[in-house]
Amino acid sequence: MRVAVAGGTGCVGRHLVAALERRDHEPVVIARSVGVDLVTGRGLDAALEGVDVDNDEFFPALRHIVCNWLRFFSTHPVERGFAYAAGNEVDVDAGAAVRSVTSAHFVSELTPLVKGADARGEFAPGTPVDQVVAMVVLLLRHLDKAPFYKHVDPILDLTDKRPAEVERIALELVDALERAYAAPRKRTKTRP
Numbered sequence: 001m002r003v004a005v006a007g008g009t010g011c012v013g014r015h016l017v018a019a020l021e022r023r024d025h026e027p028v029v030i031a032r033s034v035g036v037d038l039v040t041g042r043g044l045d046a047a048l049e050g051v052d053v054d055n056d057e058f059f060p061a062l063r064h065i066v067c068n069w070l071r072f073f074s075t076h077p078v079e080r081g082f083a084y085a086a087g088n089e090v091d092v093d094a095g096a097a098v099r100s101v102t103s104a105h106f107v108s109e110l111t112p113l114v115k116g117a118d119a120r121g122e123f124a125p126g127t128p129v130d131q132v133v134a135m136v137v138l139l140l141r142h143l144d145k146a147p148f149y150k151h152v153d154p155i156l157d158l159t160d161k162r163p164a165e166v167e168r169i170a171l172e173l174v175d176a177l178e179r180a181y182a183a184p185r186k187r188t189k190t191r192p
Contacts, residue, residue: 058117083144
């Protein structure tokens with residue numbers, strides 16, 4: 001059985017890893033020293049690469065973030081496994097503890113992008129900023145699992161699709177958020 005061990009290189013964790021190995025289990029070490037940081041949420045940092053959260057237009061930036069996010073999780077199986085495990089933790093308290101830390105990091109990183117867009121008038125009047133942040137977190141949390149694990153998404157069934165198709169569908173989900181939250185654009189007369 002595969003077992004995630006948070007702090008698996010630490011004082012207690014390394015002994016737990018050794019004990020699991022002696023019992024023919026496969027420990028998956030979760031530690032900063034192996035590139036997985038529960039506190040900083042390395043995947044989100046990679047997704048935000050190339051995005052100026054203070055100045056970029058929101059929906060084009062979100063498209064960039066989503067593409068980076070998919071690329072990151074397709075090439076980082078340990079982080080992908082941890083995202084899945086954290087989202088499906090059976091122990092309620094353990095799951096809540098991990099999700100609260102990662103969710104707080106998501107909110108702290110995404111809120112400036114959303115608030116900047118709101119200040120620039122990019123959202124429809126009365127759009128609740130917290131709701132936009134929540135929808136983006138939900139989208140990212142779905143996309144760090146659904147393309148890689150069967151039965152996570154029985155509607156879109158992203159596991160049976162090529163990466164380019166997964167990206168197209170993910171961007172269509174961003175388009176849906178844009179239709180729901182973006183400020184109405186003024187139409188300009190087009191020439192016949």
